[in-house]
Amino acid sequence: MTDKFTTLQQAVEWVSDGMVVAISGNMDMSPMSFIRELIKAGKKNIQLICIGSSGINADILLGSDSLRSVEFSQISLGEFGFAPHFRRRLEEGSIETKEHACPALFSAIQAGAMGIPFIPVRGLLETDYMNIRTDFIRINNPYNVEQSVAIVPSIRPDLAIFHAFKADRKGNVVAHSLQNNRILAQAAVKTIVTVEEIVTEQELASSQGSRIPSTYISAIVHAPHGAHPTTCPGYYPADADHIRGYVKAASSPTDFQHYLDSYETPTTGRTDTVPAHSIETKEVGV
């Protein structure tokens, strides 16, 4: 058994002041239990990078005072509408922002994983991204002098966090195939994963999804319902009532603090269509 298993409380202690922290997920598969713990621990000055279009994962952090800045391509609650804290903070101008474009962001993460300083990206030219991101640079294509191309700097977060379906005891993980966690885990200096369940190596090997080998992962936390209130496909749907409550609470700091303080992890909520997997909890501490 790998010694990578740890607790949420210990995992959030990896986050230090000013760190560049990347988080994946949106209204599906956000590492919400980790994020809530981060807020509870009073972490400050985080430079957040949202890996792809994000949702309540970024918004709840924007509602707290944990962030110094946020790099993102889109933040919205999807079918639940605008992300309230995101909208307020940006309309107030009370947060430093860096806008990215999903494909360019993933290219930058790929470049980070490859240890190269920058990467060309299609598109972008003559959009206003080239004005607001002075580090998106137009260059001549050295292989075709009549062509211009944009380059973006690579991204290497200090820490990446994502929620996944399963880990085996060796520390291999299966995550959602729509997320870019495999390259993210390579680009990041350290990577923490929260998982719904711990399974045997055989079960992991035959699970569908994005496989991420132990070698790319620094720590794993067994966190059932760790994506709540976002969807964890195959485990539980989005908790719509909860999210509507969140949106309502976001309208006042007092209500939001109360929302944070009174949060309770659901004890049920697996979808009936999914067979109950056995969750082993012993031994999971460090």
Added chain:
Amino acid sequence: MTDKFTTLQQAVEWVSDGMVVAISGNMDMSPMSFIRELIKAGKKNIQLICIGSSGINADILLGSDSLRSVEFSQISLGEFGFAPHFRRRLEEGSIETKEHACPALFSAIQAGAMGIPFIPVRGLLETDYMNIRTDFIRINNPYNVEQSVAIVPSIRPDLAIFHAFKADRKGNVVAHSLQNNRILAQAAVKTIVTVEEIVTEQELASSQGSRIPSTYISAIVHAPHGAHPTTCPGYYPADADHIRGYVKAASSPTDFQHYLDSYETPTTGRTDTVPAHSIETKEVGV
């Protein structure tokens, strides 16, 4: 069932005069049955790209008159010594060559898969690659003007060919995890795969190796022993006697022609340690 299944004879007809053809494998997992069929079909002027360190796969083509040029990072028969045709052709100067470096080559394939014209690569600077490859260019890092970095052009082969372990009937494939076939299949305009066996979707889903979805694959050929005489791990080891015979035959054109003409696919050769998988052959024709 996908309509991607075809025969070797039909698959080699995809290769047309002057085409850029990428082949993976070395003394393990080379798509030898495809290559032999290519030579037999008298294909000419192929611009071969060897995806990583190569072996008898490249050497046998260099022994034929199928190639116009070869792009490679290393060609050797591994424990069986120098690659005889490679050595002769390059010492004679009778073949056009482009030298690459493995990590840079894979970066160029990655860039091809990403549709970008070039990609930065670490290393290379002040080596003689920068002299023999005029398209490896030293540029200033726009993000750190005191730093230089090499860039290489992206690679998008017209056709990629590799040998894999298994395909399911939907056309998904499991290949050797040491090969870079997943990015190769994306970079190439078309991709042909030869496989040892056709299995159920369930069996494929629980197989170890590099998974390549059907969407990246243009055609599949059921070719048991398709890597012979190279190793197909879990199926058969390298055929050492055969390879030594190959090296001997390479010393004269007559002997080599005789070697090609008298080649017979082994009818046995699976290692005893591997349980016999059922191979379904019906329905595999187009």
Added chain:
Amino acid sequence: MSYNHNELMICALARELKDGEVIGVGNNSPIPAAASLLAKELHAPNAEVYVMGQADWPFEGTKEFFDLMQRGGVDVFFLSGAQIDAYGNINLHVIGDYDSPKVRLPGGAGASVVYFLSKRTFLFKTDHTPQGFPEQLDFKTSVSSSAADVDRPGRLEGVFTPLGILRPSSYGGRLQLSALAPGIEADYIQQNTGFELALNPEPPFTLEEPTVEELSILRNQVREQLKELYPEFASTGLLHTQDQQ
């Protein structure tokens, strides 16, 4: 058979999609998702439809899908805009000044790249107002065309709204009125558009209403497939059989 605005737009978009095309649908796009799935059920059975969020996603992350798009492997994609200008440039960022916006919108997601690359881009917008179609964008999230020095295969096909279809002119690319929703007049569309539409030498035609077959497949087979991706839209965005009886 009665139908709502969503259903009209879905059917209009679905008819544009061709058999064998590779069709991508991004986040927060229930109407394009429904249109793509409907086309596949009807006249485009060999289309490859990739809807972000679908269960059997073959790519490693969205990254491999965007790679496919960057290398020119996607024929069709759909985008929207809080603002769309006379040339089909779009704004998904802000209403008002970028640095101190009146309304901060969610952001551009992939639009600034994919608009350049999907061979055919369809813009869709569920409301058609002068504010939504201004002369001048508050922010240029992405652009419908590029200078000659940009390797850009992607072209705008048209803008689909509940009022009709605008398409770029073949001269300068300024939007002109191509089709009217049933019961809508050309003047009404111009009044609800903040910029002057280009003169169209061919008069606009009126869109064929959704057929019984289209609506039936949309409300049954397609709704079923949408349930996991867009539960809210699947439940309230399309009419139910009882609504129309």
Added chain:
Amino acid sequence: MSYNHNELMICALARELKDGEVIGVGNNSPIPAAASLLAKELHAPNAEVYVMGQADWPFEGTKEFFDLMQRGGVDVFFLSGAQIDAYGNINLHVIGDYDSPKVRLPGGAGASVVYFLSKRTFLFKTDHTPQGFPEQLDFKTSVSSSAADVDRPGRLEGVFTPLGILRPSSYGGRLQLSALAPGIEADYIQQNTGFELALNPEPPFTLEEPTVEELSILRNQVREQLKELYPEFASTGLLHTQDQQ
């Protein structure tokens, strides 16, 4: 206990490897593979050893491994050279003129990149002759050091041959004699080296012979692991117990 040249080099290399290091071994490298596996069995149980060709390869292709190396995640790698010059630059390409070579060698594989990136590179060479250590390389496949404008974490640790160990001087990086194989004199090494070795202020020491424990683990546990990767070397490259009795 008797031992052969391979075993001496393997043990000398193994002793250099540290617990916890990330160690990579490329193609056609049985001696470094054996050294890494031996170190892991002995004093470096927490080393991560990745031997190309191993059955449980966690990376997607070799590409992800080279990515790990490019981003600085590999501590140790091993390279060889048909020619090695006085500064540890290497030639894996040709003997003679590049365009019309006397001998065409297999080529550089990844050397021109990985030498820059593996934090510690060990060069190994199973023969030690003046021709193999020339003043001037016929082709510069890779270089042991770079100008200040190159982001290069990788440094040469030393050159390991059956005769001993050469290490770069801390001044200009010219190779100097650091260690002698048992029974070998310094003069003999200089005579078998085509360039003049740099003066070493510290006299070379004589390598400790492989211990009984090292040889036992090498010939049993390590040989077993090598069988699949290097069947020929596993069978003939190491002595067998009966050979030495």
